[in-house]
Amino acid sequence: DVKVTQSSRYLVKRTGEKVFLECVQDMDHENMFWYRQDPGLGLRLIYFSYDVKMKEKGDIPEGYSVSREKKERFSLILESASTNQTSMYLCASSRGGSNYGYTFGSGTRLTVV
Amino acid sequence: EDQVTQSPEALRLQEGESSSLNCSYTVSGLRGLFWYRQDPGKGPEFLFTLYSAGEEKEKERLKATLTKKESFLHITAPKPEDSATYLCAVQEGNTGKLIFGQGTTLQVKP
Numbered sequence: 001d002v003k004v005t006q007s008s009r010y011l012v013k014r015t016g017e018k019v020f021l022e023c024v025q026d027m028d029h030e031n032m033f034w035y036r037q038d039p040g041l042g043l044r045l046i047y048f049s050y051d052v053k054m055k056e057k058g059d060i061p062e063g064y065s066v067s068r069e070k071k072e073r074f075s076l077i078l079e080s081a082s083t084n085q086t087s088m089y090l091c092a093s094s095r096g097g098s099n100y101g102y103t104f105g106s107g108t109r110l111t112v113v
Numbered sequence: 114e115d116q117v118t119q120s121p122e123a124l125r126l127q128e129g130e131s132s133s134l135n136c137s138y139t140v141s142g143l144r145g146l147f148w149y150r151q152d153p154g155k156g157p158e159f160l161f162t163l164y165s166a167g168e169e170k171e172k173e174r175l176k177a178t179l180t181k182k183e184s185f186l187h188i189t190a191p192k193p194e195d196s197a198t199y200l201c202a203v204q205e206g207n208t209g210k211l212i213f214g215q216g217t218t219l220q221v222k223p
Contacts, residue, residue, distance in 0.1 A: 004156075031209050043200070043213040050209070058210075090156050094209060101147045101202075102211060104156035 003027075004105035006091050012111045019078040021108050023091030029103075030096030032074035034058075034066065036087040037107075043090065049074055050096070081112045115140040115205050119214035126191055126221050134186040134217045136201030144204040146184050147211060148177050151198045160186075160199075191221045 007022035025032065033048040035058075045058030047066040055066050063085060067075045074093075078085055088109050092102035118137045126132055138146065145164055149157035161170040163179040170177045174195060176187040186199055198218045202211040 033210075040215075042215040045210065048210065088154075092156075096209070100209065101145065101159055101162055101204075102157075103159065104149075106156045107154070109154070 004091055004093050004103050006089075006105040006108050008108050009106065010109050010111075012113060013078075013081050015082060015112055017078075017081045017112075019081050019110070019112075021076040021078075021089055021091075021110070023074045023076070023093075023105055024072055025074075025093040025103070026072065027093060027095075027103065028071070029093035030071070031094045032068065033092045033094075033102065034064075034074065034076045035090045035092065036060070037090055038087050046076065083112050086110060086112045115203065115212050117201055117203055117212050117214035119199075119201050119217050121217060122215065123218045124220070126188075126219070128192055128221055128223050129190045131187070131189045131191070133188070134199055134201075134219070136184040136186070136214055137182060138184070138201075138203045139182075140203045140205070140212075142206065144206070146179055147202045147204075148184070148186055149200040149202065151200055151216070153198075157200055188219070191219075193221045193223050195219065196221045 004025045034046045035043045049055045049068045065077045091105040094100045094102045116139045120135045148160040151157040161177040166181045198216045200216045202213045
């Protein structure tokens with residue numbers, strides 16, 4: 001069964017900590033995405049990547065960075081966590097090119113205290 | 114600017130009461146319209162992809178249709194297990210990025 005795996009379902013971190021959210025896909029997909037989802041705001045794109053070592057800013061990249069050293073792995077980094085980054089984080093992947101939808105991971109619920 | 118609007122925001126149905134969810138979109142050159150189901154605390158799960166006006170797809174009690182300006186997700190004789198948030202998304206140009214609507218939260222009561 002093909003899947004996108006996010007390393008943690010629930011995470012609690014302190015303000016100012018550096019936080020790493022890991023995402024691994026086993027479908028050999030070229031594209032990978034990080035979204036955050038908040039009530040009333042829907043899904044918002046943080047960063048995405050079309051290939052290894054490539055990254056593009058999404059709609060809300062401030063306070064985040066990403067790393068894609070291997071095709072199957074896409075990491076989201078919160079350089080200095082803040083309480084307004086408390087959210088559900090969703091990773092997704094898709095085949096290269098257009099016309100293909102996403103496969104999502106199960107999400108990481110991050111709470112910053 | 115590409116945009117996706119879903120209505121209603123929330124929908125309560127009695128078991129067996131059929132209804133439809135709407136997804137209106139504006140996009141320059143539709144490359145695909147996608148429907149997802151999301152259960153609380155989980156990631157969205159793929160349901161359908163529609164590519165051209167007039168296209169229809171079915172899965173159990175769900176049927177998705179597409180026109181040039183909107184898509185409908187018809188739910189026939191829903192059951193409580195159909196309760197979830199349903200998300201609509203369109204593909205942006207050649208980038209492969211999806212633009213999501215806010216979702217419709219469906220509650221089906223027994």
